[in-house]
Amino acid sequence: MTRLRAEDLTLAYEKRVVAEGLGVEIPDGSFTVIVGPNACGKSTLLRALARLLRPREGTVYLDGEPLLHDLNHACRYATHLIAMRGGEVLAEGPPAEIVTAGLVERVFGLPCRVIPDPETETPLIVPAGRRTLTAKTL
DSSP, X not given: OEEEEEEEEEEEETTEEEEEEEEEEEETTOOOOOOOSTTSSHHHHHHHHTTSSOOSEEEEEETTEEOOOSHXXXXXXXXXXXXXXXXXXXXXXXXXXXXXXHHHHHHHOOOEEEEEOTTTOSEEEEEOOOOXXXXXXX
């Protein structure tokens, strides 16, 4: 059985494409090693499988479900969330209990508001926008 797999991945850093149409399956219970010369995409693939790099195209699956690369999706679908920064766990638990504007700013450096998702009542992160100056605010 394969719990972790990727299909049709295109991996890139800005305009530099590292891999196109990549597909891999990591067998359960295996000790898998990725080999190849320097700069062939080994670390980039690992970053995509670990959700550290969002694929430009394609999908990474865990247990047959697409892995989430978006905090709002994670809040909507996860039952347990682990928030990390700099190799340290800052919070863990149900998203409704741990996701706050303060946590999002600590983890991502993103000023925001956290409101209930109108569809699911789970946390919904709304990035702080630039305020538009009007005659009223001047």
